[in-house]
Amino acid sequence: GQNIDQPTEMTATEGAIVQINCTYQTSGFNGLFWYQQHAGEAPTFLSYNVLDGLEEKGRFSSFLSRSKGYSYLLLKELQMKDSASYLCAVKDSNYQLIWGAGTKLIIKP
Amino acid sequence: DADVTQTPRNRITKTGKRIMLECSQTKGHDRMYWYRQDPGLGLRLIYYSFDVKDINKGEISDGYSVSRQAQAKFSLSLESAIPNQTALYFCATRAGTGESDTQYFGPGTRLTVL
Numbered sequence: 001g002q003n004i005d006q007p008t009e010m011t012a013t014e015g016a017i018v019q020i021n022c023t024y025q026t027s028g029f030n031g032l033f034w035y036q037q038h039a040g041e042a043p044t045f046l047s048y049n050v051l052d053g054l055e056e057k058g059r060f061s062s063f064l065s066r067s068k069g070y071s072y073l074l075l076k077e078l079q080m081k082d083s084a085s086y087l088c089a090v091k092d093s094n095y096q097l098i099w100g101a102g103t104k105l106i107i108k109p
Numbered sequence: 110d111a112d113v114t115q116t117p118r119n120r121i122t123k124t125g126k127r128i129m130l131e132c133s134q135t136k137g138h139d140r141m142y143w144y145r146q147d148p149g150l151g152l153r154l155i156y157y158s159f160d161v162k163d164i165n166k167g168e169i170s171d172g173y174s175v176s177r178q179a180q181a182k183f184s185l186s187l188e189s190a191i192p193n194q195t196a197l198y199f200c201a202t203r204a205g206t207g208e209s210d211t212q213y214f215g216p217g218t219r220l221t222v223l
Binding site for chain 2: 004008033040041042043044045048087089091095096097098099100101102
């Protein structure tokens with residue numbers, strides 16, 4: 001079967017750095033996405049990785065290791081508005097997105 | 110104006126009732142999707158469509174049907190609603206494959222079946 005694992009919940013302090021991990025076992029791999037979802041709202045796109053390495057976008061970075069089936073999302077200089085769920089999704093061999101359950105990130109002052 | 114809209118935003122209904130959720134988009138995308146989201150679970154694909162004449166079942170299509178009336182419209186129906194269909198439903202669109210294949214989500218419909 002196909003499986004994506006993320007921690008259910010994480011807590012971090014405003015101004016700090018947090019790393020959210022995602023491991024996956026899927027039938028094929030054609031890219032990995034990270035989305036942000038505030039409570040009760042729609043997911044919004046954050047990043048896309050298809051090759052190994054680090055992609056940086058301002059305060060957010062995403063890393064991929066295809067050989068390890070592993071990705072992480074790194075959030076720097078945390079702000080209260082970063083409190084949200086972060087969803088990892090993998091595009092499989094059929095180009096369908098398989099979604100993780102999401103990691104709820106709580107930011108404390 | 111929002112690129113992907115869903116109606117209604119909230120709906121409470123009773124077991125056995127027929128319900129239709131509607132999705133419209135102004136992004137000009139060919140690909141449209143319906144997902145449901147339950148607490149503690151990832152987004153699960155119900156149906157998807159690559160153009161007006163194309164309908165495909167997703168992971169959890171039982172109990173649901175869809176209609177792609179036009180490129181911009183994709184409706185989801187629950188023929189006879191049951192309580193375990195209580196969930197948050199999202200419509201999404203996608204331009205194509207590759208870098209441009211980010212999915213854009215509507216605001217969601219919160220459905221409660223009593």
